[in-house]
Amino acid sequence: MLRVALFGCGRIGRVHAAAVAAHPRAELAWVCDPMEAAAKELAGQYGAEASSDVAAVLADESVDAAIVASPTPTHVDLLTAAVRAGKAVMCEKPIDLDLARVDACWAEIGALSPIVMVGFNRRFDPSFREIRDRVAAGEIGRLEQLVITSRDPAPAPKAYIETSGGLFRDMTIHDFDMARFLLGEVVEVQAMGANLIEPYIAEAGDIDSAVVVLRSTDGALAQITNSRRCVFGYDQRVEAFGATGMLTAQNQLPTSVRYAGADRSEAAAPYQNFFLERYSAAYALELDHFVTAVESGTAPSPSFADGRAALVLADAAAESLRTGGTVRVAG
Amino acid sequence: MLRVALFGCGRIGRVHAAAVAAHPRAELAWVCDPMEAAAKELAGQYGAEASSDVAAVLADESVDAAIVASPTPTHVDLLTAAVRAGKAVMCEKPIDLDLARVDACWAEIGALSPIVMVGFNRRFDPSFREIRDRVAAGEIGRLEQLVITSRDPAPAPKAYIETSGGLFRDMTIHDFDMARFLLGEVVEVQAMGANLIEPYIAEAGDIDSAVVVLRSTDGALAQITNSRRCVFGYDQRVEAFGATGMLTAQNQLPTSVRYAGADRSEAAAPYQNFFLERYSAAYALELDHFVTAVESGTAPSPSFADGRAALVLADAAAESLRTGGTVRVAG
Amino acid sequence: MLRVALFGCGRIGRVHAAAVAAHPRAELAWVCDPMEAAAKELAGQYGAEASSDVAAVLADESVDAAIVASPTPTHVDLLTAAVRAGKAVMCEKPIDLDLARVDACWAEIGALSPIVMVGFNRRFDPSFREIRDRVAAGEIGRLEQLVITSRDPAPAPKAYIETSGGLFRDMTIHDFDMARFLLGEVVEVQAMGANLIEPYIAEAGDIDSAVVVLRSTDGALAQITNSRRCVFGYDQRVEAFGATGMLTAQNQLPTSVRYAGADRSEAAAPYQNFFLERYSAAYALELDHFVTAVESGTAPSPSFADGRAALVLADAAAESLRTGGTVRVAG
């Protein structure tokens, strides 16, 4: 059994705790959070120990792996400490909002050849993964255009937005990673953004709606559409258009029920509401990939470098938004 | 140009008049109806002559073909007179409500080897025809089960119901023909009916809802579901289930627009409302088949015998409804 | 924690073992099977004890509930013994193939007011349940017609067919229960069957394809379509047609991926393959309902009487198949 210490017991920490508990070859050893009461409550559900002392948890030699699900500003310190303590690490995205800090982190841990995985959960979504596999198998010929639609059900609250690092580093970062997952490396970035939804987002100096266009090293074009608000659920779609065909992943419905009446037909319920429902299978498959990588000593994917690369694209989009010009990045 | 005389200028007569006018190799020569004003009004739209005198119209030697779209009780007389006058005939379904009269009609005209086509328009619907062609091409292997759903948007008025011959001879007759079109001959009929919609239908001794089950000579099973009322439009579907696959023809929508909002997603408008919209392409293709058959002197299909065979199944269903038992017919 | 003893460790037994293990308020105490090695292997996976001795397992007073997932002929004895031992029982369908034995069973245990639930798992499918709830809420007005499509991916092997009790008691019994779940009681049954698939099914005196028509006490009509073979997956659909609308539950797909290419568009993968995939959520919800009923001392549903009622309809369908006539049952 892989013994796992969880750092952070907020919404996403709870998702990981449940995934570890349900995994046949992993067990939750520790829940660590500065708010010790919260740590105890979550640990109690799964028979784990609770602590607010990071050092003490990492000193437990029976712990094989750490999951870093704490607030973003703490990621680098926890990741670094866990790697130094000899643990394999699965770190939530983004590694950090500051590329310089990310690079400094790797400068410190890279020589240890650590097992580090970054939590881009969407790579494990069965539909998106099926698209990648079928594209890779040549089913649609050369991939020419990629369209990623990603809209959240409702904007995060003011306090979250203010420290989020901005739409591109907080939300689009998932889509940058999905673009790289499906397209390979990116060499050009163009962005246009708008404030259409909540005044407090503009007041925080951020945008709430955006379109980003990318060009890959292979010459393919990709588009990302983002909105912080989508009344009909969590809008998460991918369209891969190639020389000999197209593969799309549609939104997902809670049941297969359709309604027809005097005013409409074929109506379904709203789409699954947010990431807990939409990516529930992905979180389990993500953990399974991490557990298997640790067991076998192989490098998990997405890697630290993938986490960095998505941040590079977010920075480039932010620059394009500022200048109105196309930004080139090292593909 | 094939010169056509139209008998009857009600709703379906107008459909045929328009189809003739739009056909590049046919022209409307006469509109004949006991209500001469109505005949004149319709004839005027298309530059045809109008008359209330059947004999006079049939005496016009320049007329090649007759379309019989008058009330059902007049079909046999008009069909017989037109055949005797040497015209090719397209007769609306049913030939008659009384099988004995149908047989007497054929006894009279059969020796003339007439060109007679019965107006089962649904055989010309591009979706249903595609199913038949793909089944015939072996795409789903042996056809094992056929499911026909046929529901009208709203019940016909009381006066119509009272002289309609009953649900099976008036409405299901289309579905019996569709079953034969797709399955071949039928050897067993079971029926169950109900009165769920309008009291005046029960008062007329008729049913408004029914399920009919058929067995074909090949051993396949077919189901027909009928209702006189369907609030979401004209429900016209076919499912052909075979040993190696299934082909379905879904309902059709007026546009391709879908709506998603806070309470639902993927909602379309109600289905096309009734036969004029749903089968508009079919009426044009039906006429084209008739015109081509007359031009080439080949036998059109569906034939007089097809019109008779559907009536035999309607009678069998009525008997099954009465007795509760399975009725065998000569396949 | 509700302590559960599982009787039978075949395919469906394993489904229940996993569901119990995953339930937060239940634990697997015993696995009991005449093949002790198999019992040990399954018990070992979940930390349960294994035995081939029914009496010994039922004598364990710490056991609260029994799940009967053994071969059908053993259901009545195990159910009776478990009830006498004071256990709540969830019994797989059918209770027995012989109505007289079912009645004798109840004669023996009825006075004990036992907690007995019959495993009609499909009642817990979220889509079918949503249809029932929305019909009950009046969303489509009076329910007039119900269409149940139920086709297995591939026929069971010869040995299974020979002792299955026939299509109606083995396979359609789920659909009879679904009809009762959605429609209420049934008063008339008509059936037509065919042998289209495997000669060994006919040789066993059984059919492999069937259409059954039902009338409910409320006058609604229902159709059931069955086939023992469906190459495109497990075909499990429901259509509820009412006076003011229609609700349908469509087949379910493994992912949301669609393909378009030079020869086709909008193509999905085959449907989910069989009951383990299609009803995985239903099995968990079924167990949760049972656990909650036992905890609260309330009567679970579907009840023993529901298990009996579905068998009555299966017997009626078999009689209709034999006689060709409509069979009336006490609704």
Next chain:
Amino acid sequence: MLRVALFGCGRIGRVHAAAVAAHPRAELAWVCDPMEAAAKELAGQYGAEASSDVAAVLADESVDAAIVASPTPTHVDLLTAAVRAGKAVMCEKPIDLDLARVDACWAEIGALSPIVMVGFNRRFDPSFREIRDRVAAGEIGRLEQLVITSRDPAPAPKAYIETSGGLFRDMTIHDFDMARFLLGEVVEVQAMGANLIEPYIAEAGDIDSAVVVLRSTDGALAQITNSRRCVFGYDQRVEAFGATGMLTAQNQLPTSVRYAGADRSEAAAPYQNFFLERYSAAYALELDHFVTAVESGTAPSPSFADGRAALVLADAAAESLRTGGTVRVAG
């Protein structure tokens, strides 16, 4: 009857000839083309006169209206001459490839208050028009994001590409007009293009794939995706995303038939192949709008100014492609 002279009898000229012939209140008077044989052949089909002499045709005072469907370089001269001759004009898009020439044209004819309509046929597509009407009715709240997908089945031949004016002026111009139809005026344009399909397109200095992003005066964002090749048919979709809902127009299928087999389910045929099929209803509705405008003396839409505005956006996209920067236009 509105008497119409058609200039140009190529592919699109034939579409208009057929539409005029089928319109109940219009008739084809002349077909005019430099290739007199071709003009005669087409005129013969509809009982019109043929000529290669523009002046002679325009001198026919019985002619009310001209349809300009000749090669693009001739549009301005024909449009100008027809207006001077007092005819109402429906001119195919684009008015011209050169904005200066378009402006010079208007300088010459503007004072005559001519009835001029530009042939952006997609505005008359029932699905796109339904989206515009429902957006205008407030059904999805403020329109925030618009996604237009527009891919041709196969690239035009080399000779066509070389004189086409480039992807933006030839193909995207329809999408620029659709964006304006749905969004109103545009103030910013960003474009990224690529050569992925045919070398001869690159050799002609053109691109074959593109993404264009627009910002409207209202602040909404729009995306256009173009490709010169789409193996699964003519990919023509619109997605209008608003504050309270989304409306989409999906691709259209030739029939409603779906296939399920061992390797796939729900498969449809490829989408309708090109503009003749996809926009057949639109061409008829477009002509009807023009006829009605001429009859009533009201200004048809899309107007000359709409034709100019789409060209302004095409020019802006070309500039953005060249500079990599965002181009502002006067909204």
